[in-house]
Amino acid sequence: RGLPGWGEQLAPLDTVINTYGGRWFDQSWNATLNTPQWKDAVSFYVNLIKTAGEPGAGNAGFTECLNAYNNGKVAMWYDATVGASNFTGDAAKNSGYAFAPTKVKDWSGWLWAWSLGMPSSSKKKDAAWTFANWATSKDYIKLVGSKLGWAHVPPGTRTSTYSLPEYQAAAGGFAKVTLDSIAHADVTHATVDQVPYIGIQYVDIDEFQQLGDQVSQEFAKVIAGTQTVDQALVKAQALATAVGKNYQH
Known part of the structure; x- marks a missing residue:
């Protein structure tokens, strides 16, 4: 860059x-x-x-x-x-x-990460939590995989994603490198x-x-x-x- x-x-x-x-x-x-x-x-x-x-x-x-x-x-x-x-x-x-x-x-x-947050001033905290919970869930991962392709699933969001056969087949080239990169990153x-x-x-x-x-x-x-x-x-x-x-x- x-x-x-x-x-x-x-x-x-x-x-x-x-x-x-x-x-x-x-x-x-x-x-x-x-x-x-x-x-x-x-x-x-x-x-x-x-x-x-x-x-x-x-x-x-x-x-x-x-x-x-x-x-x-x-x-x-x-x-x-x-x-x-x-x-x-x-x-x-x-x-x-x-x-x-x-x-x-x-x-x-x-x-680095892109995260979901909820303002303390929100008047719809329950709805915000419901969305955040769904958008980071195993069901969401599977939905993205089935609709957009398993290689396009958001990486690094759930450890369980990396044990899915569908993900391993589609993202095997970079899955382990990604996990190892996250594991070795030390902000301190x-x-x-x-x-x-x-x-x-x-x-x-x-x-x-x-x-x-x-x-x-x-x-x-x-x-x-x-x-x-x-x-x-x-x-x-x-x-x-x-x-x-x-x-x-």
């Missing part, structure tokens, strides 16, 4: 940074972006996009990358395991699945060195959405060729330093 955004380009890039030994903040909330680990990771990611990435990579997020892969425009895609359940045509038939390579850390995955030990926050491809603080977006914009300029990695990291360091001060006591 090259599209700017904390949940777009920066998400997979963060997993690369982690496995290169980088982190956002040290234990004292000092920003650690302008470091050799970040420089090596960002340089690797940007160079990979420039030399082997899809055309218009700077505007490609999850959806654009998925479409490019499904349409046979790219041969390899590094992204979330959920992507496999969205493959169609030849992409669904001919794809192999593997874990991402690592540098100095043993694992490079991430963890995502980095080589200790950190004061939790999160793998994000920092679990209120300011991160804005901080991540701003840092991602700087890396987008590197992808576009309008500034260097060093210049981007100087700016990113300053942005993160300002946020880190909010947590220093």
Whole structure:
């Protein structure tokens, strides 16, 4: 992904940074972006996009990358395991699945979820609970499988799904990789060195959405060729330093 955004380009890039030994903040909330680990990771990611990435990579997020892969425009895609359940045509038939390579850390995955919630102000709590209960049930899984195809069942939502013969037959190529990826994702030990926050491809603080977006914009300029990695990291360091001060006591 090259599209700017904390949940777009920066998400997979963060997993690369982690496995290169980088982190956002040290234990004292000092920003650690302008470091050799970040420089090596960002340089690797940007160079990979420039030399082997899809055309218009700077505007490609999850959806654009998925479409490019499904349409046979790219041969390899590094992204979330959920992507496999969205493959169609030849992409669904001919794809192999593997874990991402690592540098100095043993694992490079991430963890994310789309969840159902109920506002405390809801006037229809019973109806909301009934829907949430149904939409996460075994019956729902079977309904999706029978109507849309077993490979398109929402992955990672129920352990029991992975023991269904129908699912194993349709999703056998990526089912085990998905389960193993979830099992190895550790939001409390995502980095080589200790950190004061939790999160793998994000920092679990209120300011991160804005901080991540701003840092991602700087890396987008590197992808576009309008500034260097060093210049981007100087700016990113300053942005993160300002946020880190909010947590220093």
